[in-house]
Amino acid sequence: MKILAVCGFGVGSSMILRMSIEKVLKELDIKADVENQDVNSARGIPCDAIFTSIEIGREIAGTVSAKVYTVKKYMDLVEVRVAVNKMLEENNK
Amino acid sequence: MKSRQFIILNYITANEGVQLQKLLNKFSISKRTLYYDISNINKSIINEGIIKNVEGSFFYFGINENHSCIQNDFVDNVTLRKNYVLYHIILGDLPTISELCTIMDLSKNTITMLIEKCKIDFLLLNLKVTYKKKYIIEGDEHKIRDLFLTVIENLNPHIDDIDEDIINLDEQMNLRLTDFSRKFLSELKKLIVKRIKMGLTINELSYQKEVCAFKHYHACKMILPSSASENEVAYLCAYISSLPTLNTEGTIDRIDDFIDELVLKFEQKTAIKMQYKKEFKVNIKRHIQSSYYRIKFCFPAHNPILYDVKMKYEYLFLILQKIIKNSTILPEFKKIRDEEIGFITTYFGGYLMGEVRATQNSRAIIVCPNGYMMSKTLELQIYRFVPGINIIGTTSLSKLDDVIQEYDYIISTLPLLAKKEVIVVNPILTKGDIDLLLSIFTDIGIPNPKIDIEKLIKTVEKYSTVHDYKKLETELLKTIHQINENERYQPMLNELLTENRINSIDSVCDWKQAIAVAAKPLIDDGSITNVYVESMIENVIQHGPYIVLADYFALPHAGAKDGVNQLSMSLLQVKNEVDLAGVPVHTFLVLAAIDNSTHITALAALSELLYEEKNLKLFQQGSVSEIRALIEKGN
Numbered sequence: 001m002k003i004l005a006v007c008g009f010g011v012g013s014s015m016i017l018r019m020s021i022e023k024v025l026k027e028l029d030i031k032a033d034v035e036n037q038d039v040n041s042a043r044g045i046p047c048d049a050i051f052t053s054i055e056i057g058r059e060i061a062g063t064v065s066a067k068v069y070t071v072k073k074y075m076d077l078v079e080v081r082v083a084v085n086k087m088l089e090e091n092n093k
Numbered sequence: 094m095k096s097r098q099f100i101i102l103n104y105i106t107a108n109e110g111v112q113l114q115k116l117l118n119k120f121s122i123s124k125r126t127l128y129y130d131i132s133n134i135n136k137s138i139i140n141e142g143i144i145k146n147v148e149g150s151f152f153y154f155g156i157n158e159n160h161s162c163i164q165n166d167f168v169d170n171v172t173l174r175k176n177y178v179l180y181h182i183i184l185g186d187l188p189t190i191s192e193l194c195t196i197m198d199l200s201k202n203t204i205t206m207l208i209e210k211c212k213i214d215f216l217l218l219n220l221k222v223t224y225k226k227k228y229i230i231e232g233d234e235h236k237i238r239d240l241f242l243t244v245i246e247n248l249n250p251h252i253d254d255i256d257e258d259i260i261n262l263d264e265q266m267n268l269r270l271t272d273f274s275r276k277f278l279s280e281l282k283k284l285i286v287k288r289i290k291m292g293l294t295i296n297e298l299s300y301q302k303e304v305c306a307f308k309h310y311h312a313c314k315m316i317l318p319s320s321a322s323e324n325e326v327a328y329l330c331a332y333i334s335s336l337p338t339l340n341t342e343g344t345i346d347r348i349d350d351f352i353d354e355l356v357l358k359f360e361q362k363t364a365i366k367m368q369y370k371k372e373f374k375v376n377i378k379r380h381i382q383s384s385y386y387r388i389k390f391c392f393p394a395h396n397p398i399l400y401d402v403k404m405k406y407e408y409l410f411l412i413l414q415k416i417i418k419n420s421t422i423l424p425e426f427k428k429i430r431d432e433e434i435g436f437i438t439t440y441f442g443g444y445l446m447g448e449v450r451a452t453q454n455s456r457a458i459i460v461c462p463n464g465y466m467m468s469k470t471l472e473l474q475i476y477r478f479v480p481g482i483n484i485i486g487t488t489s490l491s492k493l494d495d496v497i498q499e500y501d502y503i504i505s506t507l508p509l510l511a512k513k514e515v516i517v518v519n520p521i522l523t524k525g526d527i528d529l530l531l532s533i534f535t536d537i538g539i540p541n542p543k544i545d546i547e548k549l550i551k552t553v554e555k556y557s558t559v560h561d562y563k564k565l566e567t568e569l570l571k572t573i574h575q576i577n578e579n580e581r582y583q584p585m586l587n588e589l590l591t592e593n594r595i596n597s598i599d600s601v602c603d604w605k606q607a608i609a610v611a612a613k614p615l616i617d618d619g620s621i622t623n624v625y626v627e628s629m630i631e632n633v634i635q636h637g638p639y640i641v642l643a644d645y646f647a648l649p650h651a652g653a654k655d656g657v658n659q660l661s662m663s664l665l666q667v668k669n670e671v672d673l674a675g676v677p678v679h680t681f682l683v684l685a686a687i688d689n690s691t692h693i694t695a696l697a698a699l700s701e702l703l704y705e706e707k708n709l710k711l712f713q714q715g716s717v718s719e720i721r722a723l724i725e726k727g728n
Binding site for chain 1: 357361366632635636637638639640641642643644646648650651652676684686692693696697700703704
């Protein structure tokens, strides 16, 4: 499974988001490839899911094929956990 | 150069065109030994000439035909001297002081000092040294053996004098050991036999049962005296499995899983995204595969660049150490030695610093006058030390011209005249060789210590007037240092968030002002320009408040290029809540990155801090000194 963590530039907050996602996945004992990316590059990378903020989510909606999951606070593990669980559920359907 | 080699050299010089068979008969040595001797001779006389084999006859080409003044190896090599003495003390056959004076061409005083120094080495290892007609070393038997194995690796072994039993064992069991492996094994056998005779034997061996099942276990039993305990047999047997061989089959199943785990955990811990993962895994697999048994059975590894690696990649080394020691897939790596972690660190370090330089430029071919065996030994060593190298093949000198593949460099143990891009190395790579290879094949060459500042200043002086020698010297050193260090060093969080970069104010008029005030220390010291501040604000306007990573904590940042002069961070705490596009914030941490990896160390440390509620509170409400203390602690 490949997951993108996206922010405006792909260097700062997306890296933090990625660390959070990885932390949650590790708790759940799930292996996945998580990459941090900027908005534009994210459009061109094939992946299974995209995690980003509500605003950027709106921005890229329709331009990417993967499902987008939004997180308000990138470091809020509770919030990230909810989003990750949602993704896992939908992927299993 | 050994005395026999010296005689051979003089013989060839005196008898131009002497034939191979004649030399073999004259000195009653094997072909392999002769070739090895000649390669050694050629290395010693590198500045004067060379012995060449022209269609089966040997000639000397060079300027000086009188080789009486050739230097004794011991004269200028302190390590060699010490290892020589250690070797003979452990074996209990140290020559007398006056004999040593002759062998090493040193004064009595120097020799006595040397022996004293060696005794201190034993004491430091908690080993007891007694002298009753000969030296006897007692204590932890494993430590004694480890020291011995390290010493023989450092002695630049001459691969003659190999135990017959070892050759038979090798051939019978089809182990295909390299020349050096055979030599080391002969030495170890010699030691074991001596130790057993003295009643000093290995009492405990954690892997004894496991090793019994190895296919060469019974053969090992045959080559040791009948009084050897099961432990001793198992020890020798385990050692054999740890040696480099030419056999490539027999992979260990879990290594792929281990490497996956290693890379995954590494990425998690550092938040580094490895781009050429597949290539990297192939590379490192080759290394781990060949060292698996050595690591597992805890045999010492010779890593002359360990110290440099630890200095240069301190953080990386610690991370990898933690990951490897806690591996669930290869728990046998728990007791891994620092030397081994050093090798693995070189791989990761090479990957990160060099971003794997396009392999197109670094295809190498190994050439050895002694043919396949020697070049294979060299190949194994190069894989161990130089990550990302692409060795396209090995060949003997005579067949070099038939090679059709393209290559960029020739790695050889002899200078090859009339060939370009030849890298000459020793058959057992020295630190200098490794530095050389690293600097050629990756961007991570260890700073060349040989740069002579004095000479440099003299050159400058030739064309200009120097007003301040001391200052010029420091500045030059700084410049050289920087070039080598590159900007790729990954600073820690506390190195970035220094005291003057953490501030606190009561209120601001809006979030834009907050970002500007937060960034001010960086503008002041030239780390960033106003362009970057504008980009950070623009980013929020365009993409919304996603930079608020946790409650009341924002990470303003923008793209890596515009307006950033150097990687930097600054922090501003605003006592009165600030509204950032609808989200309340107290703390603004400005991040100015120069690329997408050097800030990872610091960012990873920060995120670990922020996952804890009480730290988040401290960032909102704590004093500047409390925040500073937290950051110091969080590294």
